[in-house]
Amino acid sequence: MEVYKGDEIYSESSEQVVCKVDHEIEPESSEQPVYKNESDSESSEQEVNPWEVSTKDGGKIDYDKLIDKFGCERVDESLINRVQRLTCRQPHVFLRRGVFFAHRDFNEILDAFERGDKFYLYTGRGPSSEALHLGHLIPFMFTKYLQEAFKVPLVIQITDDEKCIWKNLKVADTKKLGRENVKDIIACGFDITKTFIFSNFEYLGGAFYENVVQVGNCITLNKAKGIFGFSGEDHIAKISFPPVQAAPSFSSSFQHLFPGEENLRCLIPCAIDQDPYFRMTRDVAPRLGYSKPALIESSFFPALRGKSGKMSASDPNSAIYVTDSAKDIKKKINGAVSGGQDNKDDHKKYGANLEEDIPFKYLSFFLENDSELEHIKKEYGEGRMLTGAVKKRLTEVLIEIVERHRRARAAVTDEMVNAFMAVRPLPSMFE
Amino acid sequence: MEVYKGDEIYSESSEQVVCKVDHEIEPESSEQPVYKNESDSESSEQEVNPWEVSTKDGGKIDYDKLIDKFGCERVDESLINRVQRLTCRQPHVFLRRGVFFAHRDFNEILDAFERGDKFYLYTGRGPSSEALHLGHLIPFMFTKYLQEAFKVPLVIQITDDEKCIWKNLKVADTKKLGRENVKDIIACGFDITKTFIFSNFEYLGGAFYENVVQVGNCITLNKAKGIFGFSGEDHIAKISFPPVQAAPSFSSSFQHLFPGEENLRCLIPCAIDQDPYFRMTRDVAPRLGYSKPALIESSFFPALRGKSGKMSASDPNSAIYVTDSAKDIKKKINGAVSGGQDNKDDHKKYGANLEEDIPFKYLSFFLENDSELEHIKKEYGEGRMLTGAVKKRLTEVLIEIVERHRRARAAVTDEMVNAFMAVRPLPSMFE
Incomplete structure (x- = not known):
């Protein structure tokens, strides 16, 4: 699967x-x-x-x-x-x-x-x-x-x-x-x-x-x-x-x-x-x-890299791995496909194309705060927020998630793997 | 299999x-x-x-x-x-x-x-x-x-x-x-x-x-x-x-x-x-x-029933089962396809067709004594031995095999089944 x-x-x-x-x-x-x-x-x-x-x-x-x-x-x-x-x-x-x-x-x-x-x-x-x-x-x-x-x-x-x-x-x-x-x-x-x-x-x-x-x-x-x-x-x-x-x-x-x-x-x-x-x-x-x-x-x-950027195992820049460092994440997010306009004037005038904007999409997966996301959507979509700020916020969010995962994973021992995989009854599984 | x-x-x-x-x-x-x-x-x-x-x-x-x-x-x-x-x-x-x-x-x-x-x-x-x-x-x-x-x-x-x-x-x-x-x-x-x-x-x-x-x-x-x-x-x-x-x-x-x-x-x-x-x-x-x-x-x-007699699960007479009684076996062997001639005179003249004779074939599987089998082959094939005698000998042989199997099977307990099927090392398996 x-x-x-x-x-x-x-x-x-x-x-x-x-x-x-x-x-x-x-x-x-x-x-x-x-x-x-x-x-x-x-x-x-x-x-x-x-x-x-x-x-x-x-x-x-x-x-x-x-x-x-x-x-x-x-x-x-x-x-x-x-x-x-x-x-x-x-x-x-x-x-x-x-x-x-x-x-x-x-x-x-x-x-x-x-x-x-x-x-x-x-x-x-x-x-x-x-x-x-x-x-x-x-x-x-x-x-x-x-x-x-x-x-x-x-x-x-x-x-x-x-x-x-x-x-x-x-x-x-x-x-x-x-x-x-x-x-x-x-x-x-x-x-x-x-x-x-x-x-x-x-x-x-x-x-x-x-x-x-x-x-x-x-x-x-x-x-x-x-x-x-x-x-x-x-x-x-x-x-x-x-x-x-x-x-x-x-x-x-x-x-x-x-x-x-x-x-x-x-x-x-x-x-x-x-x-x-x-x-x-x-x-x-x-x-x-x-x-x-x-x-x-x-x-x-x-x-x-967005819809035209093919994600592949041979291109580690196409995805954020749970093993990426904060520096890796920052660099990758900076290289992500943006829906922002090419220059500041156009951006203020037309706003970002949220449909094409990968950092905003990622935020919609991982930013838990609904009102903050709604705020970004409005401000960025209407051109008052710049791509750089969206990418910065996403970088913070992802670094936190990845760091948390890394710490949690480092604490997982082989014994824990064996324990989760042991064929055993789970007497309190519905409690 | x-x-x-x-x-x-x-x-x-x-x-x-x-x-x-x-x-x-x-x-x-x-x-x-x-x-x-x-x-x-x-x-x-x-x-x-x-x-x-x-x-x-x-x-x-x-x-x-x-x-x-x-x-x-x-x-x-x-x-x-x-x-x-x-x-x-x-x-x-x-x-x-x-x-x-x-x-x-x-x-x-x-x-x-x-x-x-x-x-x-x-x-x-x-x-x-x-x-x-x-x-x-x-x-x-x-x-x-x-x-x-x-x-x-x-x-x-x-x-x-x-x-x-x-x-x-x-x-x-x-x-x-x-x-x-x-x-x-x-x-x-x-x-x-x-x-x-x-x-x-x-x-x-x-x-x-x-x-x-x-x-x-x-x-x-x-x-x-x-x-x-x-x-x-x-x-x-x-x-x-x-x-x-x-x-x-x-x-x-x-x-x-x-x-x-x-x-x-x-x-x-x-x-x-x-x-x-x-x-x-x-x-x-x-x-x-x-x-x-x-x-x-x-x-x-x-x-x-020989080559023309189709053996099927619905016809228990087509095979000897290990659960058959001596009487069953005798009856089934008597009904087996024979290669003997239709009357005694022809049989003495032409001998039995061993290729078609199921009782003889069965003897060749189950009669352990080579010289006795060779004797039967010669005597029956050349018409001096009659079909009845061959069937009688086969019946004896099969009753003995089936009886021996039945006794052995009756001695097999569920514990023995479990023991044979236990996933276990066999330390003396090559000795």
């Missing part, structure tokens, strides 16, 4: 996203068309699947089209208000500002919570790099919030097997990367009494494998080709993998956590490129007598 | 098999053509794969053609003599009489043994039925002999997952059938200090799963289609399975047995319909830095 596509562009300002409450909600049956071959027709203008996120001419991802195509629902204001009411706290900034902008059955999870029914969270990470960047942290920051707000257990799947399959990494290397990534995940502040982190290479087996086989028994090769675009030249390990990502959606895969609870509901926070896995999972669930997992899905985090 | 195709016909008398030493031995490179689609061309006259064994018009399996097509080698007399010399004991009747008639690299295993190098045995069973018949026992009887003769450890894979995938059985049911079958396997007399029996549903994971993924990384979908005949309508669980059967061929899959021994050689006794799995495994092995597993392969056990 790769929860972040770093080389892609977060295409909509947050305000636009949360305000589109008039968007038609797709009926549940819209999960069916997933089995047409998605490489056909107009969908070829943008390709979003777990291994590729791209648009025809390098332009923006059209999230409205994506929601239509995938058949998920928009997160609207009434849903956000309901979260606030039920959890008695302000919803996370990623929810308020439309980073997590789409869902499937999230309302049913809220119904369950309101009734006092239990559920659990499931997210994951494919360990393809040692140092994480900020985009990698987004789903974990949000998941931590969900865990705290709803007081529920969480399982985190480290798909070291996936990276061995797709990136052709050696088993030992992906396992090692996985453990390093687990340290960053733990540093996000998860509650060890409610959190089980597992490596597929180490945990897969037993009841989990039983679910893998049962899911695989429900998906024909033709369906898998339709969902994931597999070809005859793909290795069969790839074709074997989707049920492995599906299995954690079913509580019976975790006998040490949920013994006798075969049908606990599951909520999956993830980036929307993971939707194909879980459309498949939701399609299969009733045939196995399981509940469909609910989803809450994020858009992609923008690259520093 | 289904080691026996009960609905098929053992087509050659044992003598013919072992004497064909002039048969051309295929070069190693002959493993390559496996990736053509085998449903093409002349091969369609007979279909032998792990899930189907059939001939065009219900006739005999042509094992010579099969060896040519698969690219394995015949077991010849010099090989059998070498086994006798190296093990200082008479080779097993199934080897002397050509039941195990084909191999891959068995000579290399003998080289290793002669040098004092270690190897291990791997066989398996797909638990599709509760009561086993005699054909099911053949690979285990032979494997027990190999274990004793070479003093080597043995792993036995119970492919409960496979039966869940192909027979659409419930997970719990295949696991239960698996445990029942394990009791029959233990009753064959395996040495608990040298034998590890495992259920895929229970054991798959960890280092084993790492090998599953690595094998899957080497097989394209097109190759898998070529080897196994998968179609777009097959479920992906089927396509995921071959690496699961491949993994036990590599010693690193059993860290509790062979820690640090990543490349112990493996010998696999199995029926020849399993060859596709292990051709694939042998093709993949060098790419993973592993030795190719060696194979010794049996023909199929004949149905009681």
Whole structure:
């Protein structure tokens, strides 16, 4: 599970996203068309699947089209208000500002919570790099919030097997990367009494494998080709993998956590490129007598160089890594694509183009203070605030986040990794 | 792994098999053509794969053609003599009489043994039925002999997952059938200090799963289609399975047995319909830095009703089950297809057709005394012995085998099953 596509562009300002409450909600049956071959027709203008996120001419991802195509629902204001009411706290900034902008059955999870029914969270990470960047942290920051707000257990799947399959990494290397990534995940502040982190290479087996086989028994090769675009030249390990990502959606895969609870509901926070896995999972669930997992899905985090600047592993300047120094961060932010005008006079006259301004977008992810953000939006958008000031403020915010993460990560020991990954019951996981 | 195709016909008398030493031995490179689609061309006259064994018009399996097509080698007399010399004991009747008639690299295993190098045995069973018949026992009887003769450890894979995938059985049911079958396997007399029996549903994971993924990384979908005949309508669980059967061929899959021994050689006794799995495994092995597993392969056990009598689960008279009473056995043998002539005069004149005579074939599997078998062959083949006498002798032999098995099985407790299946080191497994 790769929860972040770093080389892609977060295409909509947050305000636009949360305000589109008039968007038609797709009926549940819209999960069916997933089995047409998605490489056909107009969908070829943008390709979003777990291994590729791209648009025809390098332009923006059209999230409205994506929601239509995938058949998920928009997160609207009434849903956000309901979260606030039920959890008695302000919803996370990623929810308020439309980073997590789409869902499937999230309302049913809220119904369950309101009734006092239990559920659990499931997210994951494919360990393809040692140092994480900020985009990698987004789903974990949000998941931590969900865990705290709803007081529920969480399982985190480290798909070291996936990276061995797709990136052709050696088993030992992906396992090692996985453990390093687990340290960053733990540093996000998860509650060890409610959190089980597992490596597929180490945990897969037993009841989990039983679910893998049962899911695989429900998906024909033709369906898998339709969902994931597999070809005859793909290795069969790839074709074997989707049920492995599906299995954690079913509580019976975790006998040490949920013994006798075969049908606990599951909520999956993830980036929307993971939707194909879980459309498949939701399609299969009733045939196995399981509940469909609910989803809450994020858009992609923008690259520093903006839509035309391709983010790549070979260009470390395209992202802020959690290992970057304050000096690195300052330099990178200064080089980010700006929506400010070329000279001061024009800027005062026309204001900044916030749609194109990466520093402002980053602030909308990471500046927690709503009124300050609103102030910057107005002042900068109307040309009274200059690009330099916005970049300076963002630099402060990010240095603080990265420093805090670095301190937290430095405190994570191998013993803590082992403790989070121990196959153990979590007796107070709902408290 | 289904080691026996009960609905098929053992087509050659044992003598013919072992004497064909002039048969051309295929070069190693002959493993390559496996990736053509085998449903093409002349091969369609007979279909032998792990899930189907059939001939065009219900006739005999042509094992010579099969060896040519698969690219394995015949077991010849010099090989059998070498086994006798190296093990200082008479080779097993199934080897002397050509039941195990084909191999891959068995000579290399003998080289290793002669040098004092270690190897291990791997066989398996797909638990599709509760009561086993005699054909099911053949690979285990032979494997027990190999274990004793070479003093080597043995792993036995119970492919409960496979039966869940192909027979659409419930997970719990295949696991239960698996445990029942394990009791029959233990009753064959395996040495608990040298034998590890495992259920895929229970054991798959960890280092084993790492090998599953690595094998899957080497097989394209097109190759898998070529080897196994998968179609777009097959479920992906089927396509995921071959690496699961491949993994036990590599010693690193059993860290509790062979820690640090990543490349112990493996010998696999199995029926020849399993060859596709292990051709694939042998093709993949060098790419993973592993030795190719060696194979010794049996023909199929004949149905009681002969080549025209279709053996089926719904016709219990087509096979001798280990649960049959002496009376059942007597009745079934009396109903077996005979090669004797229709009346006594013709019989004395022409003798019995041993090629068509199922009781004689059965005796050639199960009558240990070579000179008695030779005597029966001569007397019956030349018409001096009558069908009734042959059937009577076979009935005695089978009642004794079945009774012995029943007593042994009755002594197998659940604790013994747990003990054989415990994931544990086997410190004296080579002694």
